[in-house]
Amino acid sequence: MFRICISVFTLCLLPLALASAQGVSEPSAAAKGMPGATGTIEFKPDDWQQGKTTWWVDSEGIDPGVAGCHIGTDEKGAPNGRMFGEGCLPDGRLVESNPGIDELHSHGNDLGKPDTFDCAAWCVGQGSAGGVCTAAPAPPCAQSAFCSCE
Numbered sequence: 327m328f329r330i331c332i333s334v335f336t337l338c339l340l341p342l343a344l345a346s347a348q349g350v351s352e353p354s355a356a357a358k359g360m361p362g363a364t365g366t367i368e369f370k371p372d373d374w375q376q377g378k379t380t381w382w383v384d385s386e387g388i389d390p391g392v393a394g395c396h397i398g399t400d401e402k403g404a405p406n407g408r409m410f411g412e413g414c415l416p417d418g419r420l421v422e423s424n425p426g427i428d429e430l431h432s433h434g435n436d437l438g439k440p441d442t443f444d445c446a447a448w449c450v451g452q453g454s455a456g457g458v459c460t461a462a463p464a465p466p467c468a469q470s471a472f473c474s475c476e
Contacts, residue, residue, distance in 0.1 A: 361451020387427035395467035411470030
């Protein structure tokens with residue numbers, strides 16, 4: 327059982343091990359007021375393109391209950407092969423990409439500003455007893471995460 331828990335924890339952190347996440351700011355406008363929203367962080371992809379404005383589409387918008395994929399595109403929305411999934415921070419919070427579902431948006435200096443969620447608090451807000459951040463695929467992303475409620 328312990329080995330399984332370590333494996334799940336490692337898989338959940340994998341997407342974030344390839345990038346760096348720094349700082350905490352207020353939640354995004356769409357996440358503000360949502361249960362468990364703890365603020366945004368600065369996210370640098372593992373293939374960071376310094377000084378470049380990049381374009382992205384989010385597969386599920388701000389929905390902590392669904393594993394999502396952030397898909398890189400050109401400025402017209404055509405996929406370019408870049409992508410990253412959501413993930414769990416070492417403190418157990420979910421890194422939840424934003425803004426809205428299928429909304430084409432830019433990342434200045436190739437830095438994202440995803441929201442973070444306390445899954446226990448988010449799940450309580452959904453009527454559950456609690457919850458945890460859990461690894462899951464979100465095609466086309468092989469690795470992602472979501473808040474799994476009890």
